[in-house]
Amino acid sequence: MDKRILIxxxxxxxALNAARxxxxxxxxxxxxxxxxxxxSLDSYTTKSLFLPxxxxxxxxxxKAKSEASFLKLLDIFKQHHDNPKHSFHTISTINFLSEALKQTIVEKDIxxxxxxxxGASGTKGIIFGSNTVNAMEKITECPLLAVPQNVKFSPPKEIVFPTNxxxxxxxxxxVYLIEIAKMHxxxxxxxYVSKKQDLTELQETNKLLLEDIMQSIEHSFHNLTEKDVSDGITSFVESRNSDMIAFINHKHFFFSSVFSKPLVKEIGYKAIVPILALH
Structure with a gap:
């Protein structure tokens, strides 16, 4: 069965960069x-309980304007991404973004x-727009890959997977992380970023399990003694010029620390990397 991806x-x-x-x-x-x-409609306000x-x-x-824009977008893909393995579908709808995403994920088995x-109205200097952060919090039906606007694709040589x-x-x-690793x-x-480097018995057991899961791909374990988790991840990614960060969002595990400072602001950060949020 073909892989189904929603963009x-x-x-x-x-948005075009993320698609590419x-x-x-x-x-x-x-x-x-x-x-x-x-x-959206110019006359519609969020105060109304009813969508037009x-x-x-x-x-x-x-709707016609949306569909016309899609024709232009598909023309770009036809010229620059003509791949017989790929097929394209377009959906124009009026809805709240989070609801539209959830509905499409279910209906199309994404x-x-x-x-x-x-988006087009993004604030300069802020890497993660509110829509993307909200989706990372609310969309649990499938993984989410967030692609910063200045990142151009090159085959990922290294993905950082933070874990405690x-x-x-x-x-x-x-499975999606391992799939990407095998493809490229x-x-x-x-x-592992922590002030305490010693692992408990439970952590050691989970580490062994993770090693077993990763045995089919190249992998290595790394420790960093840092007070701030996001600082540690950021410095590690920067120092190694890593290509992507992946994490499992267990009950918003890491969410506040990873997505608050350094990682989501362009502060002395030349190559912001895509982030794969797994569930």
Missing amino acids: PTDFSKN YALDLYANLNCEFYFLNVF EPGSTEYEMA ELLVMGTQ FKSTFKRREL ETAIRLL
Whole structure:
């Protein structure tokens, strides 16, 4: 069965960049790409409890504008990403973004969600837009790959996987990470950031389980003594010029520490890397 990937777009350069990254990352797999545009009406405000109905002049004009933009987008892909392994579908809808994403994921049996980290109205200097962060929190039905706007695709040679070894790992949680690693012969660097380097018995057991799951791909374990987890991850990624960060979002595990400072702001950070949030 073809891999099904959902990419929301507002037709900004950032959204286009995220789409191109996904097309290149999965260039060797048979994939169905679903592009979702949630359009809005100028007269509609969020104070209203009702979304405008199809059939109204304003609704139909907005939908037609969305569909016209999709024709231009597909033309770009035809010229620059003509891959017989890939097929494209477009969805234009009026809805709240989070609801539209969840609905499409269920209806189309989506396996991966790919989002740019800034929309057309993104604030300069902030890497993760609120839509992407909200999706990382709320979308639990499938993994999410967040692609920063300045990152161009090159085959990932190294993915950093931060973990505290406190949760028991399941193979199915890591299947997408291992798939990417096998496709591109990528090494996984398992990073433990803590003031205490000694592991408990439970952590040691979980580490052995993780090593067993990773045995089919190149991997290595690394320790960093840092007070701040996000600082440790950031410095590790920077020092090694790593290509991606992946983590399992166990009950928002790591969420506040990873997505608050250093990692989500462009502070002396030349190559912000994509982040794969697994569930």
